[in-house]
Amino acid sequence: MASTIRVRATVSGDTTEVQALIQHPMDSGFVKDAQGQIIPAHFIQQLTFEHGGRTVFLANWGAAVSKDPYVKFSFKGGAKGDDLKINWMDNKGATDSTTAKIS
Amino acid sequence: MHARHIFLSAIAALVGGVLACVAASAIAAPDKIDPAADAKAFQKYFTDKFPQVKFEDFVNGPYSMNEDMRKQWEEKEQFPPYEFSLEAGKEVFATPFGNGKTYADCFPNGGLGIRQNYPYFDEKEGKVVTLELALNRCREANGEAPYSYVDDEMASLTAYMAFTSRGKPFDIKIPNDPRALQAYENGKRYFYTRRGQLNFSCATCHVQSPGERIRAEVLAPALGILNAMPIYRSEWSGMGTISRRLVTCNSQTRAVPLEPQSDEYRDLEYFLSYVSNGLPISGPGARP
Amino acid sequence: MTCGSPSFSRRLVLQGAGSVALVGLGFGTVPAVAAANDKYPEDAFRQKGDADAIKALYGKTAEASDKVKLDAPEIAENGAVVPIAVATALTAVTSISFLVSENPNALAAFYVIPEGTVPAVANRLKMAKTCNVIAIVESAGKLYSATKEVKVTVGGCGG
Numbered sequence: 001m002a003s004t005i006r007v008r009a010t011v012s013g014d015t016t017e018v019q020a021l022i023q024h025p026m027d028s029g030f031v032k033d034a035q036g037q038i039i040p041a042h043f044i045q046q047l048t049f050e051h052g053g054r055t056v057f058l059a060n061w062g063a064a065v066s067k068d069p070y071v072k073f074s075f076k077g078g079a080k081g082d083d084l085k086i087n088w089m090d091n092k093g094a095t096d097s098t099t100a101k102i103s
Numbered sequence: 104m105h106a107r108h109i110f111l112s113a114i115a116a117l118v119g120g121v122l123a124c125v126a127a128s129a130i131a132a133p134d135k136i137d138p139a140a141d142a143k144a145f146q147k148y149f150t151d152k153f154p155q156v157k158f159e160d161f162v163n164g165p166y167s168m169n170e171d172m173r174k175q176w177e178e179k180e181q182f183p184p185y186e187f188s189l190e191a192g193k194e195v196f197a198t199p200f201g202n203g204k205t206y207a208d209c210f211p212n213g214g215l216g217i218r219q220n221y222p223y224f225d226e227k228e229g230k231v232v233t234l235e236l237a238l239n240r241c242r243e244a245n246g247e248a249p250y251s252y253v254d255d256e257m258a259s260l261t262a263y264m265a266f267t268s269r270g271k272p273f274d275i276k277i278p279n280d281p282r283a284l285q286a287y288e289n290g291k292r293y294f295y296t297r298r299g300q301l302n303f304s305c306a307t308c309h310v311q312s313p314g315e316r317i318r319a320e321v322l323a324p325a326l327g328i329l330n331a332m333p334i335y336r337s338e339w340s341g342m343g344t345i346s347r348r349l350v351t352c353n354s355q356t357r358a359v360p361l362e363p364q365s366d367e368y369r370d371l372e373y374f375l376s377y378v379s380n381g382l383p384i385s386g387p388g389a390r391p
Numbered sequence: 392m393t394c395g396s397p398s399f400s401r402r403l404v405l406q407g408a409g410s411v412a413l414v415g416l417g418f419g420t421v422p423a424v425a426a427a428n429d430k431y432p433e434d435a436f437r438q439k440g441d442a443d444a445i446k447a448l449y450g451k452t453a454e455a456s457d458k459v460k461l462d463a464p465e466i467a468e469n470g471a472v473v474p475i476a477v478a479t480a481l482t483a484v485t486s487i488s489f490l491v492s493e494n495p496n497a498l499a500a501f502y503v504i505p506e507g508t509v510p511a512v513a514n515r516l517k518m519a520k521t522c523n524v525i526a527i528v529e530s531a532g533k534l535y536s537a538t539k540e541v542k543v544t545v546g547g548c549g550g
Binding site: 015026028030045046048054055056057058059060061062063064065066067069070071072073074075076077 | 429431432436471472473476491494495496498499500501502503504505507508509511512513514515516517518519
Binding site for chain 2: 464465466467468469471472473474476513515544545
């Protein structure tokens with residue numbers, strides 16, 4: 001199955017800009033389905049980005065982050081061709097990870 | 104003064120149900136079907152009403168008319184919410200049917216870069232054929248069950264086909280065939296006819312009031328409205344096809360929606376696409 | 392409606408689910424090289440109001456600062472997807488958080504900013520209704536905030 005994680009990491013000068021989009025329902029636990037039943041909370045809690053064995057960004061998310069969450073940040077020190085490891089875990093313990101190349 | 108005159112003519116056209124030859128009303132006889140003159144007048148109406156909007160920008164719907172919303176959209180487009188659907192569509196498009204054939208075998212140019220030519224008038228059948236319909240016919244011809252016209256699979260496929268056609272201007276042809284002209288005319292009549300408990304026509308919102316808010320939402324101009332299809336709507340938390348959009352348009356005005364890909368909807372799509380000829384395909388799109 | 396009042400039993404369910412995730416963390420699914428404060432701040436995410444969430448998250452209060460640049464729309468086109476970003480000229484930034492004051496749980500996101508990472512984040516948040524969005528930047532151990540009201544006409548809670 002295709003990864004749930006889409007990443008674009010581009011270096012410009014000494015800064016690498018990272019954008020990620022993740023396929024996840026991010027159910028808040030406050031919404032009812034068509035039958036009136038609460039859809040249980042189901043959301044990503046932690047998302048990490050690692051470069052060169054170092055965490056460059058750690059997101060802690062609650063249920064208020066939008067469906068198919070998106071995040072953008074930048075860090076110093078990446079180079080073209082470097083690996084960027086991305087990893088998430090949700091409140092049900094599910095995880096996914098991927099490795100992207102910085103371009 | 105001039106703009107006001109055009110607007111009044113447009114209203115007259117709506118009420119009377121006659122040709123909306125706004126600019127050309129003086130020269131065209133009211134009961135002659137003249138799509139070329141219609142399209143010219145239709146486009147002129149919008150460019151006159153919104154002189155600050157660049158022609159190509161009409162395909163961006165409400166975002167062409169509201170600065171604050173445009174900023175939110177540009178932010179979203181950095182990593183658009185239709186991305187997953189687009190990828191799924193690309194994959195499905197390339198996956199062979201049970202008999203080994205693919206979608207590419209059903210379409211000219213292998214199905215790539217052809218969105219701008221749909222719908223077309225099939226002279227053998229004597230009817231309008233939309234892209235969604237052609238996709239399901241392709242499936243059935245190859246022994247596969249058709250997709251729902253309002254669900255994700257169809258949206259993914261059309262998203263991919265639109266994506267490969269981005270930037271190509273709508274090039275809808277109306278052959279010199281009385282049945283084609285009639286189909287166009289029927290679509291146009293459907294577009295301007297009021298219906299439902301709210302007594303709205305398609306034009307009430309998308310010709311008279313684009314850029315205005317209806318409750319919380321900013322209305323999109325009819326010009327270019329199909330160029331961005333299919334769309335990811337935040338309101339739906341998902342993708343929608345042209346069929347889904349037409350069905351919800353009807354139900355939102357409390358009219359009875361038709362069956363997706365009924366003759367009326369096919370004709371409506373034919374009309375609405377034809378009058379947007381020249382505007383580039385921009386789908387898949389993101390909308391509130 | 393479903394938006395404002397989470398039921399007590401649902402909270403217990405959430406709590407249960409949360410501990411599962413923490414157990415997962417304990418087994419090291421997240422790389423051990425993460426920053427020191429890499430624990431998921433469960434308690435802060437469970438607070439209702441923004442003041443309580445800030446207290447649970449940092450144990451102190453924030454002062455408003457024009458060095459925190461919060462970028463959010465005047466009117467959210469849809470409360471389900473509101474693009475919100477923050478950037479700052481402050482130095483020695485270690486974290487950035489976003490709170491939506493009238494959401495059922497105010498804390499939306501808490502980002503750990505290690506050294507060498509630019510103190511700027513863009514994300515997309517859900518908003519239940521018109522209210523304040525608060526961004527907090529933690530710089531040299533102090534908290535600085537920026538607040539902006541975002542009007543929500545179509546709520547992001549669905550249901």
